[in-house]
Amino acid sequence: xSVRRERDQLARELDAARRRIADLEAALLRRGRDTLxxxxxxxxxxxxxxxxxxRTRRRxxxxxxxxxxxxxxxxxxxxxxxxAGDAVLGALVEALRAGTRTEDLIGRTGDDRFALMLREAxxxxxxACVARLLGExxxxxxxxxxxxxxxxGVALFGPEDDDPVALFAIAGGALADAQAxxxxxxxxxxxxxxxxxxxxxxxxxxxxxxxxxxxxxxxxYTGEHSESVVEMAVAVARSLGLSPTQVEDVRAAALLHxxxxxxxxxxxxxxxxxxxxxxxTVMAEHPVIGERILQAIxxxxxxxxxxRHEHESWDGSGYPDGLAGAAIPIGSRIILACDAYxxxxxxxxYRARMSHADAFMELRRCAGRQFDPQVxxxxxxxxxxxxxxxxLHAV
Ligand SMILES: [Fe+2]
Ligand SMILES: [Fe+2]
Numbered sequence: 572x573s574v575r576r577e578r579d580q581l582a583r584e585l586d587a588a589r590r591r592i593a594d595l596e597a598a599l600l601r602r603g604r605d606t607l608x609x610x611x612x613x614x615x616x617x618x619x620x621x622x623x624x625x626r627t628r629r630r631x632x633x634x635x636x637x638x639x640x641x642x643x644x645x646x647x648x649x650x651x652x653x654x655a656g657d658a659v660l661g662a663l664v665e666a667l668r669a670g671t672r673t674e675d676l677i678g679r680t681g682d683d684r685f686a687l688m689l690r691e692a693x694x695x696x697x698x699a700c701v702a703r704l705l706g707e708x709x710x711x712x713x714x715x716x717x718x719x720x721x722x723x724g725v726a727l728f729g730p731e732d733d734d735p736v737a738l739f740a741i742a743g744g745a746l747a748d749a750q751a752x753x754x755x756x757x758x759x760x761x762x763x764x765x766x767x768x769x770x771x772x773x774x775x776x777x778x779x780x781x782x783x784x785x786x787x788x789x790x791x792y793t794g795e796h797s798e799s800v801v802e803m804a805v806a807v808a809r810s811l812g813l814s815p816t817q818v819e820d821v822r823a824a825a826l827l828h829x830x831x832x833x834x835x836x837x838x839x840x841x842x843x844x845x846x847x848x849x850x851x852t853v854m855a856e857h858p859v860i861g862e863r864i865l866q867a868i869x870x871x872x873x874x875x876x877x878x879r880h881e882h883e884s885w886d887g888s889g890y891p892d893g894l895a896g897a898a899i900p901i902g903s904r905i906i907l908a909c910d911a912y913x914x915x916x917x918x919x920x921y922r923a924r925m926s927h928a929d930a931f932m933e934l935r936r937c938a939g940r941q942f943d944p945q946v947x948x949x950x951x952x953x954x955x956x957x958x959x960x961x962x963l964h965a966v
Contacts (some may be wrong), residue, residue, distance in 0.1 A: 636738045670707060675687060676690075725757060742760065745759060804906050806953045823874045
């Protein structure tokens with residue numbers, strides 16, 4: 572075969588492989604599954620949890636919700652690269668599958684967070700299962716990384732529990748305790764009174780998760796959109812060299828940037844067409860409403876500030892304060908660009924999605940006007956890298 576024919580053939584195969592991957596991803600997404608690990612995404616997981624709580628109540632059963640987070644995934648990314656991070660996630664999911672029963676449920680609730688629902692499991696069985704899982708993960712030998720240190724928070728449930736948001740908050744509080752104690756361990760939330768567990772837990776980072784679920788319930792598109800923006804925003808924040816604390820603030824703000832939409836009337840929020848000027852004015856209040864919601868929770872001052880300014884433009888033409896350039900918090904600038912990219916490449920009821928190539932061009936075109944040029948450059952580099960990596964993966 573001539574060199575040229577060989578090359579043409581290769582190009583055709585590459586193209587076919589890319590199409591297969593795209594189809595596979597679309598099929599996974601349609602079934603409510605995460606594209607990287609093929610476990611349930613948070614909204615599908617949550618639906619099943621609600622269903623299980625109903626069954627638990629009807630039949631007087633018990634069960635457990637376990638939230639797990641990989642300790643220091645950011646360090647793995649930094650020290651070993653994103654491919655190693657993906658290998659860690661894959662190995663984790665495999666271990667979770669192997670270590671649970673088929674009737675249990677695995678979901679991915681964040682880029683380094685997973686949830687398990689153990690059906691008809693009491694405290695002793697749950698304890699044994701989680702301890703075995705963490706031990707197995709620690710003993711893994713993933714090339715260059717070694718074992719995985721994972722922290723877990725457990726909320727047990729029984730017939731009287733009917734609130735999935737509260738359960739996530741309780742498990743999240745226990746997870747925070749496990750992490751504060753150095754990670755690599757599990758904490759089971761103590762069952763000592765109804766509101767104590769919830770209100771104490773809500774004071775901490777898991778409030779983020781609870782709010783994100785509330786948003787998902789209110790407006791599915793905005794909830795899913797926010798989750799997609801998180802990964803991009805965190806990657807851009809890292810590549811711009813932000814401190815770990817700033818990166819965590821960006822992560823929370825990205826997940827909650829549109830939380831203020833819970834305060835926007837349904838008729839406007841779900842309108843299947845462009846908004847009138849009056850409706851747009853109401854919609855434009857969502858960053859300020861979001862700031863108020865976050866200010867009401869302790870420890871979220873920075874995040875609230877980022878959310879307030881998520882629609883400010885680099886050239887000063889944005890809202891609510893018309894800030895320009897470096898006066899806009901860096902987190903807000905990052906979220907604006909990632910948000911725009913995700914919105915452009917998503918289908919909406921009133922317009923079709925833009926191709927990734929066109930969205931790249933649009934980002935570049937608006938750099939220096941709507942978007943911070945440095946942020947745009949980092950985002951485009953990241954997206955380019957990611958898409959090239961995925962295509963290579965496919966071959
Ligand atoms: Fe927004
Ligand atoms: Fe948004």
